[in-house]
Amino acid sequence: MADIAAYLGMSRQTVSLVLGEAPGPSAETRERVKAAAERLGYRPHLGAQALRRARSTDIGVVFTPSHATEPEVLDGVYPAAAAHGCGVIVSPQTATRSTADAVAELLGHRCSAIVVIGSDLRRAALDDLARRIPVPLAHVGYGRRNALYDVVRSAGDTGIEAVVDHLVGLGHRHIAYVHTPSLTPTHVRRTGYRRAMRRHGLGEEIVAEQGAVAEEAGAVAARGILDGGRLPTAIVAANDQAALGVVETLLRHGVRIPEDVSVTGFDDAPLARFSFLDLTTVNQDAGRLGTAAVEAVVRRREDPGREPVETVVPTTLVVRGSTAPPGPTAGRR
Secondary structure, three states, X not given: OHHHHHHHOOOHHHHHHHHOOOOOXXXXXXXXXXXXHHHHOOOOOHHHHHHHHOOOXXXXXXXXXXXXXXXXXXXXXXXXXXXXXXXXXEEEOEOOEOHHHHHHHHHHOOOOEEEEEOOOOOHHHHHHHHHHOOOOEEEEEOOOOOOOOEEEEEOHHHHHHXXXXXXXXXXXXXXXXXXXXXXXXXXXXXXXXXXXXXXXXXXXXXXXXXXXXXXXXXXXXXXXXXXXXXXXXXXXXXXXXXXXXXXXXXXXXXXXXXXXXXXXXXXXXXXXXXXXXXXXXXXXXXXXXXXXXXXXXXXXXXXXXXXXXXXXXXXXXXXXXOOOOOOOOOOOO
């Protein structure tokens, strides 16, 4: 501001009034100051502004950078925060940095609300965190309505039901499911798989193979299916990373996709769109998840007595080349 004042030959106090949107300076003076600020590359010190207000409007976000879809949730956070006049401060959680560590850093920045993105977080840990922090918390991942924090999740069960409906519509009956037992959302998606199979009269065809995590889950489950002797004509994976593990393992064993086995995923992560995979999957509208989380914490920040809510974002089936009607060699090795 001193540079702008010197450049224009006016007092720093006048410049401060203009840039702080305070009353006093004339319209002409305001125009001159703002033009000079733009010319000189002035940017306000947001941290200093927060200290002067004694209250920040920033929303802190915790996410996992290496996750397939969590960065996409941020695409919805930023415009929603801007619409409410809020800034965004991001704090990553990694293998060596816990969720609690990431949240502690955001509280140090005086964030007025916290959004935690992560599907594999334990409910007990989130409950404890919500009790200890002095600002509203929203969890983007999976959870149920509770009295401590807002929950935003995709409709995982109905999303998987749509996948099964699609496969049955193509003529498949022997449809296996691959899930990752350590991740809460996959339990919900497995429920959708079982419900859809029974609805189509295929209860006796239900096969659920367990894996470990990510691609490894798909690889382990695919090896179990191969060792079982009878191949299904279609495999529904709990997420796109597991689907990638399934596809890689089947291809190494000479099983063609989708001629011999159709494969689907969930998330519509960037890898699902790669031409070598061309994966039929479920888009959970990651941007909308981020937007809903911001709206939830802003409402609770403005009305602290408001009851936390559970927001369920609809999913959309995305059909690509990894699924097809079962052909003459489907289910065979």
